[in-house]
Amino acid sequence: MRSPRKVDARSKINGSHKFIDDYIFPDMIYGYLYYARCHHGYIRKITFPEEFDLKNFIIIDYKDIPGRNIVPEPEPDQPFLVENEVYHYGQIIMGIAHPNKAILKQFVEKIEIEYEELTALTDIKECLEDESNAFGREIIIDQRQSLEPRSEWIKTSAVYYTAHQEQAYLETQGMIAIYNQDQRSIYVLGTMQCPYFVKEAVEMIMGDKITEVVIETAEGIGGAFGGKEDFPNILAGVASLLAYKAEKPVKIVLERSDDIVITTKRHPSRVEIETYTDPVTNKIRKLKIDYRLDAGGYLTLSPVVLSRGVLHSFGGYNIRDVFIHGRLLRSNTPSNGAFRGFGAPQAFFAIESHIDKIAGDLKIDPLELRMKNILQKDDRMPTTQIIREDHILDCLNRVIEKSDYKQKYIEFQEYNQHHDNKKGIGISICFHGGGYTGNGEKVLQSKVKMTIEKDAAVNIYVANTDMGQGAHTTLAQMVSETLDHPLNKTRVVIPNTSKTPNSGPTVASRTIYIIGNLLCDLSLQIKKEIQGNLDEYVRSHNTLFPKEYSRCFTPDPTVVFDDKTYLGTGYKDYSWAACVCEVFYQTSIFKLDLKKIWTVLDIGIPVNPKIAEGQVEGGLLQAMGYALTEYFYKPDFGRMHGFTDYILPTTLDTPEMDIEFIHTDSDFAKGLGEIPMNYPAPAIRNAFHHATGIFIDEIPLTPERIYENIKGKS
Amino acid sequence: MKISFNINGRNVKLDVDPMRRLLDVLRDDLELTDIKESCGEGECGACTIILDDKPVTSCILNAVHADGKKILTANGISKTRIGEILLDCFDQTNSVQCGFCFPGFYVTAYHYLITDGEPSLEKIRYALSGNICRCTGYKKIFESVIMACERLQEGS
Structure with missing residues (x-):
């Protein structure tokens, strides 16, 4: 395992790397997405400011759409532009363009819209409590074993909530x-x-007005985390229609204060869990989960987020009698979408908090309860999938040892008896399925392409983008190592749909796991053909080159998943992880800080260990933000401003991190991008519980929330 | 209003609305796209430049603030000896992810190197606290700056 440097690092540091706002085209004009400032209602009247000459502006609304006013991916239920009824604040009504950015801004600020307001549901908790808001797909996993709870079994039930999170x-x-x-x-x-x-x-959106569409990504993509999975569809649609009408290049780059209001966020959740535990054996005998997500105004990505959420909701435990009900609910807030973890962080927050609640009811160390119930070799998940190794147990054992958890668990209890400020330590364990859920990868049929040029340069064509995760370095490294060819002669070409085949979206921790391994298969095929050194082969067979190679994903026929019962192999390969979090709580100001996090992960073989570590470090800090500070404290996003009132972790908030990769079975790279986001939040919550004895069923644990909990209980 | 300043060693004279954001003048008029805009309200540090001797966020300054001053940006820093050492340290640790915040971090870290330069984690955390990165968790950024401090100390 080597960690070669990233191909794009130097230009990113000195600022010469080009992001979308750094591109300029001749005659280019600037566009703006004009969005609703109303939660629910009908548009009655639009008034443009009189002091501007409308002839100088390009303005489009739904009536200008030559094709269909429906965003096709992921779930075709959302219009590009409002037709009559506004369903959520921030919904796009018009596209407006002008050659001068400043004039455009003055103009759009003075547009007035009269709405006939309708009842709007913007209180997320209210939305999640009311089952009559159910919307779209529902999932049930029924593995009940007609087991009657015995009178001595301990019943534990609770409801857990998580909030929106901004990418x-x-x-x-x-x-x-x-x-x-x-x-x-x-x-x-x-x-x-x-x-x-x-x-x-x-x-x-363009329908028969055009005959060809080419999409290319900018040289640099400045972070995404799921946020650039589905919103770009709308943005590109509106920009295209403006460009068509203007007959000029149109650039739309959102200002932060608009981006934070109108783009997708992580789904808020309400997860109710009921368990029965045998107090003699400490075995959890029955598990019932009601998993709900607020989809927002439209379905879009929510059905697939729900699938993944439900398939991770039971946690890493061996429980035989299980009933899970997953639902989506609808509110008048922007549609929620993809964000690293994709339903799993909500699921693990609930189940991992609940394990500590049961331990409290049984009056045992939460570690002991986990050890008694953890998924081990040959155990079955509730979906009937059999676990082949002690993956998660090995991760947990290692992290407990490294963090000195057992000693600290007792020591801190002692310390807390004599100090006003408190110390706490908490655990969580988790997994994350790599690639699309269930039969998704079979349907996607991803394709990859490589060309070998006359000078033996290897060009890799995949539709997966490098948004910072280092994918283009790692993929090139995988090919270079498999082919035994220098890395500086192996590169990933910036995705462009006119020459790059469809290798599926850059989501679901699938880029290295599915596409990278597919490229390795293709490289092996090439290696077999050339039988030796690529440079020499190209030199001696120069007339054969340039030559193109391609390969399509072949699903494993033994992998079977039933979309109706949700039983079978939810994911062919899982990554696994466990962590221990140490916190410090300042009682007088209700402030909780994460001091240190130890984590051990099984992601198979990391291709570039430094890049892999960087992914984990970034994911852990996002998860800390999710647990402690990141919060839309106003249900009306329109009054949120950006980074002044949405509190992201800074250098001063960063905890010490101790990261280790172990590998239990697979000798290839599994999914990595999302898993670090899944599990720190409940471990931080559990550590707070250990520190104070206060059980809070909700994140983020802001001082305000902690204060309200204490006040509410006294 | 006519303003003049020196940017990355080059003298510039401009006739601009003095109340325009300095960031817009640098990016749009001078096409210095190594300065990035992210939050637009002085919170994230992506648009950090060195104005005379201080790192500042150019999104909350007006053009007039630059008049008669000396400005250094990421691109200018990368051409200096210390800038090259720092760049190499960021590169060596594979600390860069999406890279959008990096020119800003680079400017702030360079300022730390030339004004203090002690390889102290606590001081570096404090010095970089006006720059937000969403990808990295900061750990490798700290390692890189410590490494650069040490290399400079060895070299001097």
Whole structure:
């Protein structure tokens, strides 16, 4: 395992790397997404400011759409532009463009819209409590074993809540669209995770007015974390239509204060868990989960987030009698979408908090309860999938040893008896399925392509973008190592749909695990053909080159998943992790700080250990923000401003981190991107519980929330 | 209003609305796209420049603030000896992820190197606290700056 340097680091540091806002095209004009300032209602009247000459502006609304007013991916239920009824604050009504950014801004600030307001549901808790808001798909996993609870079994039930979380990619959303009248084509350059989703969106909105759409990503993508999975579809659609009407290149780059209001966030959740535990054996005998997510105004990605959430909701435990009910609810807030973890952080917050609650009821150390129930070799998940190794047990044992958990658990209890400020330590364990859920990868049929040039340069064509995760370095490294070819002659070409095949979206921890391993298969095939050194082979067979190679994903026929019962192999391979968090609580100001986090992960073989570590470090800190500070304290996002009132972790908040990779079975790279986000939040919550004896069923644990809990209970 | 300043060693004279954001003048008029805009309200540090001898966020300054001053940006820093050492340390640790915040971190860390330069984790955490990164968890950024401090101490 080597950690070569990243291919794009130097240009990113000195600022010469180009992000979408750094591109300028001749005659380019600037666009703006004009959005609703109403939670629910009908548009009655739009008044443009009189002091501007409307002829100088390009303005489009739904009536200008030549194709269909429906965003095709992921769930086709959301319009590009409001037709009549506004369903949530921040919904896009018009696209407006002008050659001068400053004039455009003055103009849009003075537009007035009269709404006929309708009843709106913006209180998320209210939305999640009321089952009549159920919306779209429902999932049931029924593995009840007709087991009657015995009278001596301990019943533990609780409801857990998590809030919205903002991806807060440092680069806001942005696209440039260019219409070519002669070729009737549209070219879109932008910051995105899924070029082929964007392509479908532009084709849908433009209909038969164009014959070709080409999507390319900017050289740099300034972070995404899921936030650039589906919103770019709308943005690219509107930018394309503006460019078509203007017959000029149109650039739309959102300001932060708009981005935070109108783009997708992590789904708020309400998860109710009921368990029965045998106090003699400390075995959990029955588990019932009611898992609910607030989808927001439209379904979009929510059904697939729900799938993943439900398939992770039972946690890493061997429980035979299980009933899980997963539902989506609808509110008048922006549609929630993808964010690193994708339903799993909500699931693990609930189950891992609940394990500590049961331990409290049984009056035992939460570690002991976990050890008694943890998934081990040959155990079955509630979906009937059999676990082949002691993955999660090995992670837990190692992290307990490294963190000196057992000693500290007792020591801190002692310390807390004699001090006003408190120390606490908490555990969580988790897993994350790599790739699309269930039969998803079979349906996607991802394709990859490589070309070998006359000078033996290897070009890799995949639709997966490098949004900071280092994918283009890691993928090139995988090919270079498999082919025994220098890394500086192996590179990933910036995704462009006119030459890059559809290797699926850059999501679901699938880039290295699915696409990287597919590229390794293709490299092995090439290696077999050349039988030796690639440079020499190309030199001696020069007339054969340049040559193109490609390969399509072949699903493993033994992997079977039933979409109706949700039984079978939810994911072919899982990554596993355990962590211990140490916290310090300042009683007088209700402030909780994470001091140190130890984590041990099984992600198979990390390709580039430093890049892998960086992924974990960043994920842990995002999870800490989720647990402690990140919160939309106003249900009306419209009054949130950006980074002044949405509190992201800074250098001063960063805890000590101790990260270790172990590997239990697979000799290849498994999913990594998302798992570090899944589990620190409940461990921090559990550590707070250990420190103070106060059981809070909700995050983030802001001083305000802690104060309210203490006040409410006294 | 006519303003003049020196940027990365180059003298510039401009006729601009003095109340325009300095960031816009640098990015749009001078096409210095190594300065990034993220939050637009002075919170995240992506648009950090060194103005005379202080690191400042150019999104909350007006053009007039630059008049008669000396400005250094990431691009200018990368051409200095200390800047090259720092750049190499950031690169060596694989600390860069999406890279959008990095020119800002680079400027602030460079300022720390030339004004203090002690390889102290606590001091570096404090010095960089005006720059937000969403990808890295900061750990490798700290390691890189400590490494640069040590290399400079060895070299001097």
